[in-house]
Amino acid sequence: MNKIAMNKPSMGQNSAQHKQAFDEPLWWGLFSAGGVCFAILLPAVILFIAVLLPLGLLPAEELSYERASSLLFSVPGFLFVGAVVCLPLFHAAHRLRHGMFDISVGNDALNKKLMYGSAALLSLLALGVVVAGMLS
Amino acid sequence: MDKSSSQRLPPLKRNWWLKHRFFKLYMLREATVLPLVFFTLCLLAGMVALLQGAESWQGWIAFMGSPIVLLLNLLALAASLYHAATFFVLFPRVMPIRIAGHSLPDQVIVAGQWAGVVVVALLFFWLLGRG
Known part of the structure; x- marks a missing residue:
């Protein structure tokens, strides 16, 4: 299932070379969707949640426990997490996998499973937290 | 790629990208996901804290305000803008x-x-x- 260009010479030239990579369009699709979210949404999200909020520059009640819960544990909150956590995670996984290949770290077949596997697990955790919050 | 096209290219050394500005900028762009992952993990921790209750939520906001976390998240903000500039x-x-x-x-x-x-x-x- 490796991309031809990413096969290491030691992997045998003829065996792996002509395998069709059925899953690659999925990873590239998630990568670009995540890239759009990273570029359009994340600057504002990081600015408000990770800079202004901890510095106390937001009006005090805007992200109080009650307000934050009602915003996050809702259907829009679920979509927000999908766009701001899950898709960027797959974008990051893809870039990390290819970056590791670029600097010859590890083995691509394993990196691929580790990276996309972690992205999938963390995405499930994030969406699970929202669902748990909606049910509680 | 004339007569050698049927053969594999020699594997690149690890530092190949340090030899040209274009490749350095490429690697910098690839690296913008590192602070992004840090911010995403922070955000996940915040979501779990919010699920746990008001006290954990306040604790998470205090954690986000600690200098090193704030600094890394400012780096994430800069990285997101650099990523945006290259992506657009x-x-x-x-x-x-x-x-x-x-x-x-x-x-x-x-x-x-x-x-x-x-x-x-x-x-x-x-x-x-x-x-």
């Missing part, structure tokens, strides 16, 4: 937009995407910043 110029190359037979200039598409960033920020301001 790709759009007109990958998907040129034609309206009524005229192709939209690249700068218009890039500016439109920056406008998207500003609109999202204004949306956040409307949602969280009014007091």
